[in-house]
Amino acid sequence: MTLVQMQPRSANADLGCRTVDDAMEAAAPQVCDDMTVEVALSVMASARDGHLLVCDPDGLCTGLVSQAQLTAVRDSAAYTDQVRLRDALGDRGPFASPRTTMAEAEHAMRYRRLAALPVIDEQGSALGVLALAR
Numbered sequence: 090m091t092l093v094q095m096q097p098r099s100a101n102a103d104l105g106c107r108t109v110d111d112a113m114e115a116a117a118p119q120v121c122d123d124m125t126v127e128v129a130l131s132v133m134a135s136a137r138d139g140h141l142l143v144c145d146p147d148g149l150c151t152g153l154v155s156q157a158q159l160t161a162v163r164d165s166a167a168y169t170d171q172v173r174l175r176d177a178l179g180d181r182g183p184f185a186s187p188r189t190t191m192a193e194a195e196h197a198m199r200y201r202r203l204a205a206l207p208v209i210d211e212q213g214s215a216l217g218v219l220a221l222a223r
Contacts, residue, residue, distance in 0.1 A: 109194050110208075114216050114217055118133070119150075122176070124141050125171065129141055133213075139152050140154065145175075149212070150207055154174065186210075187210070206218070
């Protein structure tokens with residue numbers, strides 16, 4: 090597993106001290122946590138993106154959902170068309186800061202078996218997504 094580097098965006102890449110900011114992708118589509126799972130799957134398909142950043146009504150990032158996660162929820166026996174993203178998301182996080190080193194982020198992603206990690210600022214707003222290479 091290796092991390093994707095989209096565009097170097099800071100001088101840190103030259104110093105050998107790469108941070109998440111150097112490698113993160115632009116923010117995935119953002120949706121509110123009160124959206125239903127079915128609508129979120131439609132948004133994801135329309136955006137042709139494998140992830141959605143989920144935000145609360147105040148615009149703070151509460152997590153990241155993948156198509157596989159939403160499909161599993163939709164296919165479960167407990168699913169109804171009223172299930173909201175906030176119900177499917179579970180616990181808040183994990184997140185990375187733009188200042189997190191790539192080594193720390195890669196370790197956290199491997200440990201938690203994550204394919205992608207939302208990157209947030211100090212206020213909790215989504216800045217982008219750090220994704221593993223396919």
